[in-house]
Amino acid sequence: MPKKHLFPLIAFILFLSSCAPKTSINSPAPKTPLTRTYHIKEEISLVNHGKKTPDQQNLWVALIQSISPYQEVRSRKISPDNYTLLTDEYGNEYAEFNFANHPPNTTIKVEIEYEIAVNEIFYDLSNCEGELIDGYISPELHIESANPQIVKIAKNLSPNGTICEQARAFYDYVGDNLHYTHNRNDWGAQATLGFMGSDCTEYASLLIALSRADGIPARYFEGILYLDEKTSDIAYTQHAWLDLYLPGVGWAAMDPTLGRMETNRDHYFAHYTPDHIIVTEGRNPSTLRGSSYITHLYWPGNSTKISIDALTWEIALLEK
Template sequence: MKKIFLLIFSAILLNACATTSETESAPASSIASTREYHIQQKITLLNYGEGVPEKQNLWVALIHDVAPYQEVFSRKISPNGYTLFVDEYGNEYAEFDFSAHPPGTEITIEIEYELAVNEIIYELGDCEGELISEYTQAETHIESANSQIMAIAENLSKHKKTACEEVRAFYDYVGDELFYFYNQNNWGAQAALGAMGADCTEYSSLMMALSRAEKIPARYFEGLLSLRESTAQIAEKEHAWLDVYLPGSGWVAMDPTMGRFANERDIYFAHYTPDHIIVTMGRTPSALRGASYLTHLYWPGNSTKIKISALDWVIELQKK
């Protein structure tokens, strides 16, 4: 009989709602304004069982520099003893080893940031030039090879003269056709076409899939949304959006979730608003094992009970 080892996977899927190629051209864009933030993240692990873990690890995605969108001035991480590493997308993480966590006790992780986020305005121009080959393939949750998604993309692209016109058609389609409903499931582009509703994860995933179906590069971001006067049904913190690579412009930001209302649609197309704070790039970064923002693993699971009892963000606008 084979020995069976239990590995408890405690992943926080917080939905609300790679390194770039050397062949990329610099975006035809300008910085319109900058906001400065102080951000605090607090994570609490509770051992509510009677056992002591032989192994326990926590991986936390870290806010980091992402040009031209944001620059981190300082970062403080507690407790010490963590390991820093970078994944295939260039995302940064802190890995903690909390083995021998005593029963009935809590471990608290605190991370503080000082950073600046830019408002970027893009000039799309005549939308002529070459596309890049990266970020055009189907992947988990970005089902650009799905027959239904391919048919929608082909139909929306008819009579469009440029990639910019195609992408705008995809953006409008997602805003018009999806029904916003906040869920806590990690669905994707194909699921967004169903009747269960969609939040920022599905809005962004579907727009990415439509773009990739037409070989237009698109990449996914997860992070924080800091709205002082938030629109109803929009998450105040965890959020997702995307970049699309357009000829003559390079990577161009857009947020189809925030742009789903007709009177706000132009605000979030080819415009990076400084209330978006990037935590990770990529729909399924390997370090997060299908989760968002952090991943928690411990062993053995048959005698140890540990959970993330608290996960809080505090976002303070310092300068506008």
């Protein structure tokens, strides 16, 4: 699951854990045989444990958006309603709240409710030929695609074959070689080459890094997962996955975390299951300042003490 961070600056950054998807003009439309509708409620509680009111306090909350062909937001309600909408370099949208008037020993609650339709998507990989798009192949923080070890692994795994076959080789390598565990800190792709365990952020980051090292465009998503009897024991609600850009196909979804077991391997390769709900695109959105889903800043930090005591999600399936 995406990570939790605490940075003790004069302000505090706390995590409790785009560009709209592009398709090639020559790519066939993906098949969407199933749509699921969800009611989602996100609740955030900020508690002032100190003895003073902060001079300044801001909360940024990433908002779920309509992203074709994956999901459509049919309704959204945000409380309190005194917020400003912002957009980052990826096209992610945020509600920015100013809670400077936060009395000591009180709690402020933010509630956001959505109704969202999510599509299942199958991709036809039978014609994996054509050009790749520009971009999405550069190394970045936590996606160290220029790391010599990662470059060597990518080269060894993809000497021949189509780009779709190379992508599958990278996907299988991640599933075969990483050991799943929950990590509190954010490590990224390079750290998986050691002996530490990995969670969804590392699984997605390594697959992106291997793909970018081989010139295959890849992008990272964080969101939430509707858990059922098949997934509740193998994942968390807060989740990360990715898209690879495949010639003749366009952007194709991959979830190497849920696909880490052999019995699930085919199901999560080039198949977007309608239990995935995107919140943000990008491994390092600037607005989140190294966090996921939310960022919280307040000051002065030496005389006030404010914490986010809860970030919860309720996800109800409205229809099958």
